[in-house]
Amino acid sequence: MSQPDTEVRPSNFIRNIIDEDLATGKHQSVHTRFPPEPNGYLHIGHAKSICLNFGIAKDYQGKCNLRFDDTNPVKEDIEYVESIKKDVEWLGFEWDGDVRYSSDYFDALYGYAVELINKGLAYVDELSPDEIREYRGTLTAPGKPSPYRDRSVEENLALFEKMRDGGFEEGKACLRAKIDMASSFIVMRDPVLYRIKFAHHHQTGDKWCIYPMYDFTHCISDAIEDITHSICTLEFQDNRRLYDWVLDNITIASRPRQYEFSRLNLEYTMMSKRKLNQLVTDKHVSGWDDPRMPTISGLRRRGYTPAAVREFCKRIGVTKMENTVEMGMLEACIRDDLNSNAPRAMAVLDPIKLVLENYPEGEVEMLTISNHPSDESMGNREVPFSRELYIEAEDFREEANKKFKRLVTGKKVRLRGAYVVTAERCDKDENGNVTTVYCSVDRDTLGVDPADGVKPKGVIHWVSAEHALDAEVRLYDRLFTIANPNVGELEETLNPESLTVIAAKVEPALAHAEVEKAYQFERMGYFCADNKDSAADKLVFNRTVGLRDSWAKISD
Protein backbone atom coordinates (compact mmCIF):
# COMPACT_ATOMS: atom_id res chain seq x y z
CA MET A 1 0.00 0.00 0.00
CA SER A 2 1.28 3.45 -0.78
CA GLN A 3 1.99 5.93 1.99
CA PRO A 4 -0.78 8.43 2.72
CA ASP A 5 0.02 11.76 1.06
CA THR A 6 0.43 14.09 4.02
CA GLU A 7 1.88 17.00 2.08
CA VAL A 8 -0.31 20.09 2.23
CA ARG A 9 -1.57 20.83 -1.25
CA PRO A 10 -1.49 24.39 -2.41
CA SER A 11 -4.78 26.11 -2.95
CA ASN A 12 -5.19 28.73 -5.66
CA PHE A 13 -7.81 30.14 -8.00
CA ILE A 14 -6.95 27.68 -10.77
CA ARG A 15 -7.36 24.71 -8.46
CA ASN A 16 -10.67 26.19 -7.34
CA ILE A 17 -11.84 26.27 -10.97
CA ILE A 18 -10.73 22.66 -11.43
CA ASP A 19 -12.51 21.58 -8.25
CA GLU A 20 -15.68 23.13 -9.58
CA ASP A 21 -15.30 21.63 -13.06
CA LEU A 22 -14.90 18.19 -11.52
CA ALA A 23 -17.79 18.71 -9.08
CA THR A 24 -20.20 19.84 -11.79
CA GLY A 25 -19.12 17.03 -14.12
CA LYS A 26 -17.86 19.46 -16.79
CA HIS A 27 -14.72 17.33 -16.77
CA GLN A 28 -14.15 13.82 -15.47
CA SER A 29 -10.40 14.28 -15.23
CA VAL A 30 -7.78 16.98 -15.59
CA HIS A 31 -5.31 17.27 -18.46
CA THR A 32 -2.77 20.11 -18.50
CA ARG A 33 0.33 20.82 -20.56
CA PHE A 34 3.59 22.71 -20.26
CA PRO A 35 4.31 24.34 -23.64
CA PRO A 36 7.83 25.82 -23.83
CA GLU A 37 9.19 27.28 -27.01
CA PRO A 38 12.62 25.67 -27.55
CA ASN A 39 14.34 29.03 -28.08
CA GLY A 40 16.39 29.06 -24.89
CA TYR A 41 16.98 27.29 -21.60
CA LEU A 42 14.26 27.22 -18.97
CA HIS A 43 14.42 29.72 -16.12
CA ILE A 44 12.95 29.84 -12.63
CA GLY A 45 9.80 31.50 -14.05
CA HIS A 46 9.23 28.38 -16.13
CA ALA A 47 9.67 26.34 -12.96
CA LYS A 48 6.62 28.14 -11.58
CA SER A 49 4.62 27.09 -14.64
CA ILE A 50 6.02 23.53 -14.51
CA CYS A 51 5.16 23.11 -10.82
CA LEU A 52 1.68 24.47 -11.48
CA ASN A 53 0.87 22.31 -14.52
CA PHE A 54 2.58 19.10 -13.46
CA GLY A 55 1.60 19.65 -9.82
CA ILE A 56 -2.08 19.84 -10.75
CA ALA A 57 -1.83 16.70 -12.87
CA LYS A 58 -0.15 14.87 -10.00
CA ASP A 59 -2.53 15.99 -7.26
CA TYR A 60 -5.68 15.32 -9.30
CA GLN A 61 -4.44 12.00 -10.76
CA GLY A 62 -4.62 13.67 -14.14
CA LYS A 63 -2.11 14.05 -16.97
CA CYS A 64 0.31 16.73 -18.06
CA ASN A 65 1.89 16.85 -21.50
CA LEU A 66 5.24 18.32 -22.38
CA ARG A 67 4.69 20.06 -25.69
CA PHE A 68 7.29 22.03 -27.56
CA ASP A 69 5.69 25.08 -29.05
CA ASP A 70 7.95 24.98 -32.09
CA THR A 71 6.44 27.28 -34.67
CA ASN A 72 9.41 29.59 -35.19
CA PRO A 73 12.28 27.47 -36.56
CA VAL A 74 14.55 30.50 -36.97
CA LYS A 75 14.92 30.93 -33.20
CA GLU A 76 14.73 27.31 -32.14
CA ASP A 77 17.31 24.61 -31.68
CA ILE A 78 17.49 20.96 -30.72
CA GLU A 79 19.98 21.86 -27.97
CA TYR A 80 17.14 23.75 -26.25
CA VAL A 81 14.75 20.82 -26.69
CA GLU A 82 17.22 18.51 -24.93
CA SER A 83 17.95 20.95 -22.10
CA ILE A 84 14.24 21.54 -21.46
CA LYS A 85 13.50 17.80 -21.21
CA LYS A 86 16.38 17.40 -18.78
CA ASP A 87 15.25 20.32 -16.62
CA VAL A 88 11.65 19.10 -16.36
CA GLU A 89 12.88 15.65 -15.31
CA TRP A 90 15.36 17.13 -12.87
CA LEU A 91 12.54 19.05 -11.21
CA GLY A 92 10.99 15.64 -10.56
CA PHE A 93 8.12 15.62 -13.05
CA GLU A 94 7.03 13.08 -15.64
CA TRP A 95 5.11 14.03 -18.74
CA ASP A 96 2.29 11.91 -20.07
CA GLY A 97 3.29 9.67 -22.96
CA ASP A 98 5.78 10.89 -25.54
CA VAL A 99 7.10 14.40 -25.80
CA ARG A 100 4.78 16.35 -28.13
CA TYR A 101 5.58 19.03 -30.64
CA SER A 102 3.21 21.57 -32.15
CA SER A 103 4.95 20.68 -35.38
CA ASP A 104 3.42 17.18 -35.08
CA TYR A 105 0.17 18.95 -35.97
CA PHE A 106 1.32 20.99 -38.96
CA ASP A 107 -0.77 18.89 -41.37
CA ALA A 108 -3.86 19.17 -39.17
CA LEU A 109 -3.30 22.89 -38.69
CA TYR A 110 -3.07 23.37 -42.44
CA GLY A 111 -6.40 21.58 -42.77
CA TYR A 112 -8.04 23.86 -40.19
CA ALA A 113 -6.70 26.92 -42.00
CA VAL A 114 -8.31 25.63 -45.20
CA GLU A 115 -11.56 25.13 -43.24
CA LEU A 116 -11.49 28.77 -42.15
CA ILE A 117 -10.84 29.90 -45.74
CA ASN A 118 -13.76 27.78 -46.94
CA LYS A 119 -16.00 29.43 -44.35
CA GLY A 120 -14.93 32.87 -45.54
CA LEU A 121 -13.10 33.39 -42.23
CA ALA A 122 -9.53 33.65 -43.51
CA TYR A 123 -7.80 35.31 -46.44
CA VAL A 124 -4.40 35.64 -48.04
CA ASP A 125 -3.09 39.16 -47.56
CA GLU A 126 -0.36 40.67 -49.71
CA LEU A 127 0.25 43.80 -47.69
CA SER A 128 3.83 44.05 -46.45
CA PRO A 129 4.47 43.48 -42.72
CA ASP A 130 4.89 47.26 -42.29
CA GLU A 131 1.62 47.97 -44.06
CA ILE A 132 -0.18 45.37 -41.95
CA ARG A 133 1.08 47.15 -38.85
CA GLU A 134 -0.04 50.50 -40.22
CA TYR A 135 -3.50 49.23 -41.19
CA ARG A 136 -3.95 47.62 -37.78
CA GLY A 137 -4.67 50.93 -36.03
CA THR A 138 -3.91 51.70 -32.39
CA LEU A 139 -5.53 51.37 -28.98
CA THR A 140 -7.46 54.56 -29.71
CA ALA A 141 -7.94 54.31 -33.47
CA PRO A 142 -9.67 51.42 -35.27
CA GLY A 143 -7.84 49.55 -38.00
CA LYS A 144 -8.78 49.66 -41.66
CA PRO A 145 -9.40 46.69 -43.93
CA SER A 146 -6.70 45.40 -46.23
CA PRO A 147 -7.52 45.77 -49.94
CA TYR A 148 -7.09 41.96 -50.17
CA ARG A 149 -9.67 41.28 -47.46
CA ASP A 150 -12.59 40.43 -49.72
CA ARG A 151 -11.00 37.93 -52.03
CA SER A 152 -13.13 34.96 -53.01
CA VAL A 153 -12.81 31.62 -51.26
CA GLU A 154 -11.41 30.05 -54.47
CA GLU A 155 -8.78 32.73 -54.86
CA ASN A 156 -7.77 32.40 -51.20
CA LEU A 157 -7.52 28.61 -51.46
CA ALA A 158 -5.31 28.91 -54.53
CA LEU A 159 -3.09 31.58 -52.97
CA PHE A 160 -2.72 29.70 -49.68
CA GLU A 161 -1.60 26.66 -51.66
CA LYS A 162 0.82 28.86 -53.55
CA MET A 163 2.19 30.07 -50.20
CA ARG A 164 2.65 26.48 -49.06
CA ASP A 165 4.34 25.52 -52.32
CA GLY A 166 6.94 28.25 -52.09
CA GLY A 167 5.34 30.50 -54.70
CA PHE A 168 5.82 33.67 -52.63
CA GLU A 169 8.91 35.25 -51.15
CA GLU A 170 9.08 35.79 -47.39
CA GLY A 171 6.98 38.76 -46.33
CA LYS A 172 5.08 38.91 -49.62
CA ALA A 173 1.98 37.09 -48.41
CA CYS A 174 0.40 35.76 -45.24
CA LEU A 175 -2.83 34.13 -44.16
CA ARG A 176 -5.03 36.23 -41.87
CA ALA A 177 -8.20 35.52 -39.96
CA LYS A 178 -11.13 37.66 -41.05
CA ILE A 179 -12.56 38.92 -37.77
CA ASP A 180 -13.01 42.60 -36.97
CA MET A 181 -10.66 45.46 -37.89
CA ALA A 182 -12.46 47.71 -35.41
CA SER A 183 -12.32 45.37 -32.41
CA SER A 184 -11.25 46.96 -29.14
CA PHE A 185 -8.94 43.95 -28.79
CA ILE A 186 -6.10 44.53 -31.22
CA VAL A 187 -5.42 40.77 -31.38
CA MET A 188 -8.83 40.40 -33.04
CA ARG A 189 -8.03 42.80 -35.89
CA ASP A 190 -7.54 40.12 -38.50
CA PRO A 191 -4.57 38.40 -36.82
CA VAL A 192 -1.98 36.68 -38.97
CA LEU A 193 -2.40 32.88 -38.87
CA TYR A 194 0.44 31.79 -41.17
CA ARG A 195 3.62 33.44 -42.40
CA ILE A 196 6.27 32.38 -44.89
CA LYS A 197 9.69 31.34 -43.61
CA PHE A 198 12.16 29.47 -45.76
CA ALA A 199 13.78 27.95 -42.72
CA HIS A 200 14.92 24.47 -41.82
CA HIS A 201 12.91 23.12 -38.89
CA HIS A 202 14.51 20.93 -36.19
CA GLN A 203 11.57 18.48 -36.38
CA THR A 204 10.00 18.82 -39.82
CA GLY A 205 13.14 19.58 -41.82
CA ASP A 206 12.37 21.35 -45.09
CA LYS A 207 8.83 20.07 -45.47
CA TRP A 208 7.25 23.46 -44.78
CA CYS A 209 7.95 27.01 -45.83
CA ILE A 210 4.85 28.37 -44.11
CA TYR A 211 4.60 28.28 -40.33
CA PRO A 212 1.49 28.81 -38.20
CA MET A 213 1.45 31.59 -35.59
CA TYR A 214 1.31 30.91 -31.86
CA ASP A 215 -2.32 31.99 -31.41
CA PHE A 216 -3.56 29.70 -34.15
CA THR A 217 -1.34 26.79 -33.16
CA HIS A 218 -1.74 26.79 -29.43
CA CYS A 219 -5.50 26.43 -29.07
CA ILE A 220 -5.69 23.75 -31.75
CA SER A 221 -2.77 21.80 -30.25
CA ASP A 222 -4.54 21.96 -26.87
CA ALA A 223 -7.74 20.65 -28.44
CA ILE A 224 -5.96 17.87 -30.34
CA GLU A 225 -4.37 16.72 -27.08
CA ASP A 226 -7.67 16.93 -25.15
CA ILE A 227 -6.24 19.47 -22.73
CA THR A 228 -8.90 20.55 -20.26
CA HIS A 229 -7.22 23.54 -18.59
CA SER A 230 -4.71 25.50 -20.65
CA ILE A 231 -2.78 27.60 -18.17
CA CYS A 232 -0.62 30.50 -19.28
CA THR A 233 0.66 33.86 -18.08
CA LEU A 234 -1.32 37.09 -17.93
CA GLU A 235 0.08 38.69 -21.07
CA PHE A 236 -2.08 36.24 -23.03
CA GLN A 237 -5.30 37.50 -21.44
CA ASP A 238 -6.43 39.35 -24.59
CA ASN A 239 -5.36 36.45 -26.77
CA ARG A 240 -7.98 34.32 -25.03
CA ARG A 241 -10.54 35.95 -27.38
CA LEU A 242 -8.65 34.62 -30.34
CA TYR A 243 -8.10 31.24 -28.68
CA ASP A 244 -11.87 30.88 -28.31
CA TRP A 245 -12.63 32.32 -31.76
CA VAL A 246 -10.45 29.76 -33.52
CA LEU A 247 -11.91 26.81 -31.62
CA ASP A 248 -15.46 28.11 -32.10
CA ASN A 249 -14.98 28.28 -35.86
CA ILE A 250 -13.33 24.98 -36.68
CA THR A 251 -14.66 21.44 -36.49
CA ILE A 252 -12.94 19.87 -33.49
CA ALA A 253 -14.48 17.79 -30.73
CA SER A 254 -12.48 18.85 -27.71
CA ARG A 255 -12.94 22.27 -26.06
CA PRO A 256 -10.11 23.38 -23.77
CA ARG A 257 -10.28 26.66 -21.80
CA GLN A 258 -7.47 29.07 -21.18
CA TYR A 259 -6.72 30.50 -17.71
CA GLU A 260 -4.09 33.10 -16.94
CA PHE A 261 -1.92 33.66 -13.87
CA SER A 262 0.77 36.24 -13.11
CA ARG A 263 4.29 35.42 -14.17
CA LEU A 264 7.17 35.21 -11.73
CA ASN A 265 9.48 38.21 -11.56
CA LEU A 266 12.54 37.98 -9.36
CA GLU A 267 14.58 40.93 -8.11
CA TYR A 268 18.13 41.51 -9.40
CA THR A 269 17.65 39.18 -12.34
CA MET A 270 15.55 38.83 -15.47
CA MET A 271 13.17 36.21 -16.82
CA SER A 272 13.17 36.80 -20.54
CA LYS A 273 14.82 34.13 -22.67
CA ARG A 274 15.65 36.76 -25.25
CA LYS A 275 17.60 38.81 -22.71
CA LEU A 276 19.20 35.78 -21.10
CA ASN A 277 20.29 34.73 -24.57
CA GLN A 278 21.93 38.14 -24.96
CA LEU A 279 23.87 37.64 -21.72
CA VAL A 280 25.20 34.38 -23.15
CA THR A 281 25.91 35.65 -26.67
CA ASP A 282 27.64 38.78 -25.40
CA LYS A 283 29.68 36.59 -23.01
CA HIS A 284 28.63 38.39 -19.83
CA VAL A 285 28.24 34.90 -18.40
CA SER A 286 29.93 31.61 -19.28
CA GLY A 287 26.78 30.04 -20.72
CA TRP A 288 23.08 29.35 -20.10
CA ASP A 289 24.13 27.24 -17.11
CA ASP A 290 26.41 29.84 -15.54
CA PRO A 291 25.63 29.60 -11.81
CA ARG A 292 24.67 33.30 -11.78
CA MET A 293 21.91 32.74 -14.32
CA PRO A 294 18.30 32.35 -13.14
CA THR A 295 18.05 29.29 -15.39
CA ILE A 296 17.19 25.90 -13.99
CA SER A 297 20.51 24.58 -15.30
CA GLY A 298 22.31 27.51 -13.63
CA LEU A 299 20.61 26.84 -10.32
CA ARG A 300 21.43 23.13 -10.60
CA ARG A 301 25.09 23.92 -11.28
CA ARG A 302 25.06 26.30 -8.35
CA GLY A 303 23.92 23.54 -5.97
CA TYR A 304 20.18 24.17 -5.77
CA THR A 305 18.08 21.05 -5.28
CA PRO A 306 14.84 20.22 -7.11
CA ALA A 307 13.08 20.15 -3.74
CA ALA A 308 14.18 23.72 -2.95
CA VAL A 309 12.97 25.01 -6.33
CA ARG A 310 9.63 23.25 -5.89
CA GLU A 311 9.33 24.63 -2.36
CA PHE A 312 9.99 28.13 -3.70
CA CYS A 313 7.23 27.71 -6.28
CA LYS A 314 4.90 26.59 -3.53
CA ARG A 315 5.75 29.56 -1.29
CA ILE A 316 5.23 32.19 -3.99
CA GLY A 317 1.79 30.80 -4.85
CA VAL A 318 -0.33 31.39 -7.93
CA THR A 319 -2.44 34.52 -8.36
CA LYS A 320 -3.45 37.07 -10.95
CA MET A 321 -1.52 39.85 -9.22
CA GLU A 322 1.69 41.13 -10.81
CA ASN A 323 4.53 41.31 -8.32
CA THR A 324 8.26 40.89 -7.91
CA VAL A 325 9.68 38.37 -5.51
CA GLU A 326 12.77 39.07 -3.41
CA MET A 327 15.85 36.98 -4.07
CA GLY A 328 15.98 36.30 -0.32
CA MET A 329 12.87 34.16 -0.71
CA LEU A 330 14.54 31.82 -3.19
CA GLU A 331 17.66 31.67 -1.05
CA ALA A 332 15.67 30.89 2.09
CA CYS A 333 14.32 27.77 0.35
CA ILE A 334 17.72 26.35 -0.54
CA ARG A 335 19.14 27.32 2.85
CA ASP A 336 16.34 25.48 4.67
CA ASP A 337 16.89 22.40 2.53
CA LEU A 338 20.68 22.36 2.84
CA ASN A 339 20.70 23.16 6.55
CA SER A 340 18.91 19.84 7.09
CA ASN A 341 20.39 17.82 4.26
CA ALA A 342 23.89 19.01 3.39
CA PRO A 343 26.81 17.16 4.98
CA ARG A 344 29.33 19.35 6.76
CA ALA A 345 32.95 19.74 5.72
CA MET A 346 35.83 22.06 6.49
CA ALA A 347 37.36 24.42 3.97
CA VAL A 348 39.56 27.44 4.54
CA LEU A 349 38.81 30.13 1.98
CA ASP A 350 41.47 32.68 2.96
CA PRO A 351 44.19 30.56 4.52
CA ILE A 352 46.95 31.49 6.96
CA LYS A 353 49.20 28.93 8.68
CA LEU A 354 48.70 27.82 12.24
CA VAL A 355 51.66 25.95 13.78
CA LEU A 356 51.23 23.91 16.96
CA GLU A 357 54.69 24.22 18.45
CA ASN A 358 54.24 21.51 21.07
CA TYR A 359 52.78 18.94 18.64
CA PRO A 360 55.31 16.40 17.36
CA GLU A 361 56.52 16.88 13.81
CA GLY A 362 55.46 14.05 11.53
CA GLU A 363 52.62 12.91 13.77
CA VAL A 364 49.20 12.54 12.13
CA GLU A 365 45.98 11.72 13.97
CA MET A 366 42.73 10.78 12.29
CA LEU A 367 39.93 12.55 14.13
CA THR A 368 36.38 11.29 13.78
CA ILE A 369 34.05 14.18 13.00
CA SER A 370 30.30 13.94 12.47
CA ASN A 371 28.91 14.87 9.06
CA HIS A 372 25.90 16.64 10.52
CA PRO A 373 25.40 18.15 13.97
CA SER A 374 21.83 16.87 14.42
CA ASP A 375 21.45 14.02 11.93
CA GLU A 376 23.39 10.97 13.07
CA SER A 377 22.29 9.00 10.04
CA MET A 378 24.71 11.07 7.98
CA GLY A 379 27.57 9.35 9.81
CA ASN A 380 31.11 10.44 10.48
CA ARG A 381 34.30 10.97 8.57
CA GLU A 382 37.98 10.82 9.42
CA VAL A 383 39.81 14.13 9.25
CA PRO A 384 43.62 14.23 9.49
CA PHE A 385 45.12 16.49 12.16
CA SER A 386 48.78 17.46 12.35
CA ARG A 387 51.27 20.05 13.60
CA GLU A 388 50.65 22.51 10.77
CA LEU A 389 47.17 23.64 9.90
CA TYR A 390 45.42 26.33 7.91
CA ILE A 391 42.81 28.62 9.45
CA GLU A 392 40.89 31.60 8.04
CA ALA A 393 42.86 34.85 8.18
CA GLU A 394 39.79 36.58 9.62
CA ASP A 395 39.70 34.12 12.55
CA PHE A 396 42.89 35.49 14.11
CA ARG A 397 43.65 38.87 15.62
CA GLU A 398 46.60 39.99 17.68
CA GLU A 399 44.27 42.03 19.85
CA ALA A 400 40.51 42.15 20.04
CA ASN A 401 37.65 43.05 22.33
CA LYS A 402 35.35 40.48 23.95
CA LYS A 403 32.97 40.38 20.99
CA PHE A 404 35.60 38.65 18.88
CA LYS A 405 35.08 35.02 19.84
CA ARG A 406 37.86 33.56 17.74
CA LEU A 407 41.63 33.31 18.12
CA VAL A 408 43.53 36.18 19.80
CA THR A 409 47.15 36.28 20.97
CA GLY A 410 47.29 34.94 24.51
CA LYS A 411 43.77 33.49 24.31
CA LYS A 412 42.22 30.13 23.62
CA VAL A 413 39.98 28.83 20.90
CA ARG A 414 38.68 25.37 20.08
CA LEU A 415 39.51 23.87 16.73
CA ARG A 416 36.30 22.27 15.43
CA GLY A 417 36.19 18.56 16.32
CA ALA A 418 39.72 18.77 17.71
CA TYR A 419 41.71 20.42 20.51
CA VAL A 420 41.82 23.71 22.37
CA VAL A 421 44.80 25.84 21.32
CA THR A 422 46.31 29.04 22.71
CA ALA A 423 47.84 31.64 20.39
CA GLU A 424 51.36 32.64 21.40
CA ARG A 425 52.62 34.94 18.64
CA CYS A 426 52.52 35.45 14.88
CA ASP A 427 54.60 36.23 11.78
CA LYS A 428 53.68 38.94 9.33
CA ASP A 429 54.66 39.78 5.79
CA GLU A 430 56.10 43.13 4.64
CA ASN A 431 52.55 44.55 4.37
CA GLY A 432 51.72 43.70 7.95
CA ASN A 433 49.45 40.80 7.05
CA VAL A 434 49.62 37.83 9.39
CA THR A 435 51.05 34.78 7.63
CA THR A 436 51.56 32.31 10.47
CA VAL A 437 50.14 31.99 13.99
CA TYR A 438 52.15 29.97 16.53
CA CYS A 439 50.08 28.18 19.14
CA SER A 440 50.31 25.65 21.90
CA VAL A 441 47.87 22.78 21.90
CA ASP A 442 46.29 21.22 24.99
CA ARG A 443 46.04 17.55 24.10
CA ASP A 444 43.77 16.76 27.04
CA THR A 445 40.90 18.67 25.45
CA LEU A 446 39.64 16.31 22.75
CA GLY A 447 35.89 16.38 23.36
CA VAL A 448 36.33 17.78 26.88
CA ASP A 449 36.88 21.21 28.43
CA PRO A 450 40.38 22.24 29.56
CA ALA A 451 41.33 21.04 33.05
CA ASP A 452 41.97 24.61 34.27
CA GLY A 453 38.25 25.34 33.83
CA VAL A 454 38.87 28.21 31.38
CA LYS A 455 36.59 27.39 28.46
CA PRO A 456 37.43 28.84 25.07
CA LYS A 457 34.79 31.29 23.85
CA GLY A 458 34.79 30.24 20.25
CA VAL A 459 35.23 27.42 17.77
CA ILE A 460 37.02 27.86 14.45
CA HIS A 461 37.45 25.52 11.49
CA TRP A 462 40.76 24.33 10.11
CA VAL A 463 42.41 21.91 7.70
CA SER A 464 45.69 20.04 8.02
CA ALA A 465 48.26 21.84 5.84
CA GLU A 466 49.95 18.69 4.63
CA HIS A 467 46.69 16.91 3.79
CA ALA A 468 44.58 19.80 2.54
CA LEU A 469 43.64 19.90 -1.12
CA ASP A 470 43.83 23.00 -3.25
CA ALA A 471 40.50 24.10 -4.59
CA GLU A 472 39.25 26.95 -6.70
CA VAL A 473 36.22 28.50 -5.05
CA ARG A 474 33.79 30.67 -7.00
CA LEU A 475 31.86 33.17 -4.94
CA TYR A 476 28.76 34.49 -6.65
CA ASP A 477 26.93 37.70 -6.04
CA ARG A 478 23.84 39.11 -7.72
CA LEU A 479 24.24 39.48 -11.48
CA PHE A 480 22.76 42.99 -11.60
CA THR A 481 23.20 46.03 -9.41
CA ILE A 482 19.58 47.15 -9.62
CA ALA A 483 16.47 45.34 -8.47
CA ASN A 484 14.77 45.64 -11.85
CA PRO A 485 17.36 45.19 -14.60
CA ASN A 486 14.61 44.96 -17.20
CA VAL A 487 14.84 48.72 -17.42
CA GLY A 488 18.12 50.26 -18.47
CA GLU A 489 21.06 49.12 -20.53
CA LEU A 490 22.48 45.69 -19.83
CA GLU A 491 26.08 46.89 -19.75
CA GLU A 492 25.33 49.57 -17.17
CA THR A 493 23.35 47.42 -14.78
CA LEU A 494 25.54 44.32 -14.70
CA ASN A 495 27.39 43.80 -11.43
CA PRO A 496 31.12 43.71 -12.26
CA GLU A 497 31.72 41.81 -9.01
CA SER A 498 29.18 39.06 -9.55
CA LEU A 499 31.96 36.46 -9.60
CA THR A 500 35.03 36.31 -7.33
CA VAL A 501 37.44 33.43 -7.73
CA ILE A 502 39.62 32.48 -4.77
CA ALA A 503 42.18 29.78 -3.95
CA ALA A 504 41.10 27.72 -0.95
CA LYS A 505 42.36 24.77 1.08
CA VAL A 506 39.80 22.03 1.67
CA GLU A 507 39.75 18.84 3.72
CA PRO A 508 40.81 15.71 1.82
CA ALA A 509 37.39 14.00 1.98
CA LEU A 510 36.17 16.62 -0.51
CA ALA A 511 38.25 15.00 -3.24
CA HIS A 512 35.24 12.74 -3.72
CA ALA A 513 32.58 15.44 -3.62
CA GLU A 514 29.80 14.62 -6.02
CA VAL A 515 29.10 17.41 -8.51
CA GLU A 516 26.01 19.58 -7.89
CA LYS A 517 25.70 18.18 -4.36
CA ALA A 518 26.15 20.92 -1.82
CA TYR A 519 28.11 20.69 1.42
CA GLN A 520 28.06 23.12 4.24
CA PHE A 521 31.61 24.39 4.55
CA GLU A 522 31.46 24.99 8.27
CA ARG A 523 30.90 28.64 9.16
CA MET A 524 31.37 29.70 5.50
CA GLY A 525 28.23 28.74 3.59
CA TYR A 526 27.02 26.06 1.19
CA PHE A 527 29.22 24.94 -1.70
CA CYS A 528 29.06 22.27 -4.39
CA ALA A 529 31.57 20.85 -6.85
CA ASP A 530 31.14 22.42 -10.26
CA ASN A 531 29.54 20.07 -12.77
CA LYS A 532 31.72 21.24 -15.66
CA ASP A 533 35.08 22.32 -14.35
CA SER A 534 35.71 20.30 -11.20
CA ALA A 535 37.99 17.27 -11.55
CA ALA A 536 39.87 15.02 -9.15
CA ASP A 537 43.12 16.89 -9.83
CA LYS A 538 41.54 20.36 -9.96
CA LEU A 539 38.69 20.83 -7.56
CA VAL A 540 36.29 23.69 -8.25
CA PHE A 541 33.52 24.63 -5.83
CA ASN A 542 30.62 27.01 -6.40
CA ARG A 543 29.07 28.89 -3.52
CA THR A 544 25.41 27.95 -3.56
CA VAL A 545 24.36 30.39 -0.86
CA GLY A 546 25.74 31.96 2.31
CA LEU A 547 24.69 30.83 5.76
CA ARG A 548 22.65 33.96 6.39
CA ASP A 549 20.53 36.25 4.28
CA SER A 550 23.01 38.77 2.92
CA TRP A 551 20.30 40.37 0.78
CA ALA A 552 18.43 41.63 3.80
CA LYS A 553 21.47 43.71 4.77
CA ILE A 554 21.88 45.19 1.30
CA SER A 555 18.39 46.63 1.24
CA ASP A 556 18.66 48.15 4.76
Ligand code: ATP
Ligand atom coordinates in the same frame (compact mmCIF):
# COMPACT_ATOMS: atom_id res chain seq x y z
P1 ATP B 1 10.26 34.20 -22.09
O1 ATP B 1 9.64 35.55 -22.17
O2 ATP B 1 11.18 34.00 -20.94
O3 ATP B 1 10.85 33.74 -23.38
P2 ATP B 1 8.00 32.71 -22.74
O4 ATP B 1 6.66 32.89 -22.13
O5 ATP B 1 8.19 33.21 -24.11
O6 ATP B 1 9.06 33.26 -21.75
P3 ATP B 1 7.69 29.96 -23.21
O7 ATP B 1 8.70 28.98 -23.60
O8 ATP B 1 6.66 30.35 -24.21
O9 ATP B 1 8.45 31.23 -22.72
O10 ATP B 1 6.99 29.56 -21.86
C1 ATP B 1 6.46 28.30 -21.57
C2 ATP B 1 5.47 28.44 -20.45
O11 ATP B 1 6.10 29.00 -19.31
C3 ATP B 1 4.35 29.37 -20.84
O12 ATP B 1 3.13 28.81 -20.45
C4 ATP B 1 4.65 30.63 -20.10
O13 ATP B 1 3.48 31.34 -19.80
C5 ATP B 1 5.37 30.11 -18.85
N1 ATP B 1 6.27 31.14 -18.33
C6 ATP B 1 7.24 31.79 -18.98
N2 ATP B 1 7.83 32.71 -18.19
C7 ATP B 1 7.22 32.63 -16.98
C8 ATP B 1 7.37 33.32 -15.74
N3 ATP B 1 8.28 34.28 -15.56
N4 ATP B 1 6.57 32.96 -14.72
C9 ATP B 1 5.65 31.98 -14.89
N5 ATP B 1 5.46 31.30 -16.01
C10 ATP B 1 6.22 31.61 -17.07
Ligand code: MG
Ligand atom coordinates in the same frame (compact mmCIF):
# COMPACT_ATOMS: atom_id res chain seq x y z
MG1 MG C 1 6.83 32.46 -25.65
